[in-house]
Amino acid sequence: MKSYRRELWFNVPTRRAFINITPQVQECLRESGIREGLVLCNAMHITASVFINDDESGLHHDYEAWLEKLAPHEPVSQYRHNRTGEDNGDAHLKRQVMGREVVAAVTAGKLDFGPWEQIFYGEFDGGRRKRVLVKIIGE
Numbered sequence: 001m002k003s004y005r006r007e008l009w010f011n012v013p014t015r016r017a018f019i020n021i022t023p024q025v026q027e028c029l030r031e032s033g034i035r036e037g038l039v040l041c042n043a044m045h046i047t048a049s050v051f052i053n054d055d056e057s058g059l060h061h062d063y064e065a066w067l068e069k070l071a072p073h074e075p076v077s078q079y080r081h082n083r084t085g086e087d088n089g090d091a092h093l094k095r096q097v098m099g100r101e102v103v104a105a106v107t108a109g110k111l112d113f114g115p116w117e118q119i120f121y122g123e124f125d126g127g128r129r130k131r132v133l134v135k136i137i138g139e
Contacts, residue, residue, distance in 0.1 A: 004032035004136040007044075012126035015073070016094075018060045019121045021050075021132065026111060028134045035109045037138015042101030044133055047091035047125035049098035054116040067094045067124075091124035098122050106138055 006028050008021060025041060041050045053059065071093035076082045079089025102119060105112035111119075121132055 001137060001139060002032065002034055004028065004034060006134045008132045008134060009129055010121060010123065010131070011129045012123040014126050016064065017123045017126060018063065019123070020055050020118050021121045022118045025119050025134055029106060029109065029111065029136060032136045034106055034136050034138040037106045037136060039104050039106055039111065040101060040135045041119055042133050043095070043121065043130070045130040047088050047095055048130050049095045049100060049122040050102050050132055051098050051120055051122060052102050052104070052117050053120065055118045067097065070097060088125040094124040106136065
């Protein structure tokens with residue numbers, strides 16, 4: 001069995017964003033030479049996520065609105081976590097809802113996705129460099 005590892009780095013200037021990382025993951029898959037196996041993508045920061053869904057701007061807007069209702073950024077005083085001097089208590093909760101990682105099948109050297117599936121990096125506390133691990137195993 002072969003194994004491949006790469007880190008994708010992001011520095012999102014806004015507090016929150018959704019970035020389609022499918023092309024970068026596909027490039028990793030090409031580099032790996034793996035034709036059959038699994039790809040794992042995980043956010044290596046506790047205020048970011050990786051998830052699979054549709055690349056549709058209305059859906060991304062709906063996510064933003066929904067997440068802000070579930071865990072509004074302000075007032076920052078509502079989160080005990082922020083008593084440590086941080087202002088990102090909401091970002092930790094948003095990450096928990098959106099998830100840390102995804103696993104996708106690799107078949108015939110391609111991501112084995114449904115018709116609209118794409119991989120996204122979700123940033124909930126931007127303004128600094130963060131990374132996503134791409135790990136591919138298989139033959």
